[in-house]
Amino acid sequence: MKFDVAIIGGGVLGTAISYWLSTLTNHKVCVIEKEEKVAAHTSSRNTGVVHSPFYLDPQKKKKIAKAALQSHDLWQSFAKKHNIPWSDTGTIEIALDESQHHTLEKYLKWGIQNGLAESDLQLLDYAQIEQREPNVKCHSGIYCKKDASTDYGMLTAQLYLESKQNGTQFLFSHKMQKIKNNTIFFADAKSLEFGFLINCAGGYSLDIAKQLGLAKEYSSLHFRGEYWRIAPQYSGLVGTNIYTVAKFASFPFLDPHWIRRADGTVEIGPNAVPVSDPEAYSGIGGASKAISKLGQLVSGSSKKLLLNSEFLSLVSKEWKSSISKNAMVNRVRQFIPKIKPQYFIERGTAGIRTPIITKNGTFLPETLELQSDNSLHIINYNSPGATGAPAYSAYLVRQLSDDGIIQLDKTPKQHIWNFSTLNSV
Numbered sequence: 564m565k566f567d568v569a570i571i572g573g574g575v576l577g578t579a580i581s582y583w584l585s586t587l588t589n590h591k592v593c594v595i596e597k598e599e600k601v602a603a604h605t606s607s608r609n610t611g612v613v614h615s616p617f618y619l620d621p622q623k624k625k626k627i628a629k630a631a632l633q634s635h636d637l638w639q640s641f642a643k644k645h646n647i648p649w650s651d652t653g654t655i656e657i658a659l660d661e662s663q664h665h666t667l668e669k670y671l672k673w674g675i676q677n678g679l680a681e682s683d684l685q686l687l688d689y690a691q692i693e694q695r696e697p698n699v700k701c702h703s704g705i706y707c708k709k710d711a712s713t714d715y716g717m718l719t720a721q722l723y724l725e726s727k728q729n730g731t732q733f734l735f736s737h738k739m740q741k742i743k744n745n746t747i748f749f750a751d752a753k754s755l756e757f758g759f760l761i762n763c764a765g766g767y768s769l770d771i772a773k774q775l776g777l778a779k780e781y782s783s784l785h786f787r788g789e790y791w792r793i794a795p796q797y798s799g800l801v802g803t804n805i806y807t808v809a810k811f812a813s814f815p816f817l818d819p820h821w822i823r824r825a826d827g828t829v830e831i832g833p834n835a836v837p838v839s840d841p842e843a844y845s846g847i848g849g850a851s852k853a854i855s856k857l858g859q860l861v862s863g864s865s866k867k868l869l870l871n872s873e874f875l876s877l878v879s880k881e882w883k884s885s886i887s888k889n890a891m892v893n894r895v896r897q898f899i900p901k902i903k904p905q906y907f908i909e910r911g912t913a914g915i916r917t918p919i920i921t922k923n924g925t926f927l928p929e930t931l932e933l934q935s936d937n938s939l940h941i942i943n944y945n946s947p948g949a950t951g952a953p954a955y956s957a958y959l960v961r962q963l964s965d966d967g968i969i970q971l972d973k974t975p976k977q978h979i980w981n982f983s984t985l986n987s988v
Contacts, residue, residue, distance in 0.1 A: 566593045569757035571771060574606040575719045575949050577763035579956035582722055585729035586978045587971045592731045597738040601723045605765050606949060607716030608914035610822045612804060613638060614947035615709045617674030617684055627930060628677040630951030637953040637980050638718060647717045648825035654710035654804040657701040657898055663808040664703045671705060683709045698800045698901045710804060712825040715949045729976045742774045745937055759968055760938040766841025766917035772940040777933045780922045785841050788833030790911035791891055797906045798829040801899060819894040830911035831895045844913045868924040919943040957985040
């Protein structure tokens with residue numbers, strides 16, 4: 564097999580890139596996916612929230628913020644066209660004290676700088692929030708009415724059909740073994756030649772980049788985020804998505820939130836439990852075992868992370884919320900005091916986040932794009948990655964065109980979105 568462009572990873576980003584390439588070029592394109600379908604992992608194992616970029620630094624995260632803003636309407640029209648669940652739930656990001664309130668004031672400015680309309684955001688005091696959501700108790704909050712909930716797995720599956728119709732070949736159940744020069748070797752002894760490679764392999768993307776001699780100074784860790792699902796009779800306690808200002812912004816631990824999914828179910832979470840690989844969706848051990856595992860996973864100078872006592876303390880606390888439903892519920896009771904452990908009947912979604920660690924032992928906050936003569940690697944593509952995938956993938960395709968790596972056809976095939984309106988920063 565030989566292809567002009569080979570994309571590794573059939574998640575939302577890889578599928579979106581394949582859609583643009585199949586629509587705008589005459590190149591022979593394939594998507595290599597080790598599972599039997601698209602969106603088998605992170606692209607389906609997420610909250611389903613369509614995020615507005617009010618909480619993203621407009622200087623450091625300008626590109627992903629713009630992608631999230633532009634992609635909102637793209638996803639909305641696509642979902643409605645194909646009867647995919649879409650609920651305009653809105654989000655309230657809350658502050659629990661005066662210090663966090665100052666963060667919200669900063670977010671309000673960021674949201675406007677990132678292109679949100681002033682009418683999309685409201686800074687509310689505790690009384691105004693209580694009037695909107697009587698069971699939420701906090702110091703203050705930002706209400707973003709534009710946030711929505713959908714199903715990214717279903718969106719990706721439909722986008723796959725659009726891309727396939729335009730000529731992309733999806734190679735499912737193809738487990739990659741190694742890459743050498745311009746050849747991919749698979750576990751079944753078959754191989755594939757490519758002219759250019761695009762690496763969108765999520766939790767495996769760093770390992771693939773290293774096979775091609777890139778990103779050697781980075782390492783990664785895998786953290787499982789777990790949720791608990793509330794019984795249906797209690798799901799109406801709060802009608803809006805509730806997020807909290809992060810207490811430890813330098814670490815990839817999400818402070819707990821209340822999520823209303825597009826299918827009507829409600830979950831609370833997540834924690835951030837260190838695990839061995841990007842697909843370790845279950846399995847419980849002890850905190851000491853987790854910390855020991857960190858020592859095995861972190862290599863080189865990134866072992867500096869293990870000298871950070873604050874980080875190790877947080878790991879231990881996150882592990883407690885994995886083995887104890889009460890621990891998770893108590894975290895959420897800080898702002899929804901009416902909930903009780905017995906309201907939560909089963910574990911909800913579990914997903915894996917794979918943050919990248921720099922040589923200084925810190926977590927890399929931005930998406931990492933690395934390019935060589937024959938490859939492009941998108942690493943550390945985390946939230947709001949699913950939200951921004953339609954526009955972000957268009958940016959990447961335009962970049963490859965500007966570099967002369969791909970040639971855009973003057974008469975594009977059937978398309979669902981307008982490429983000409985999606986310009987990167």
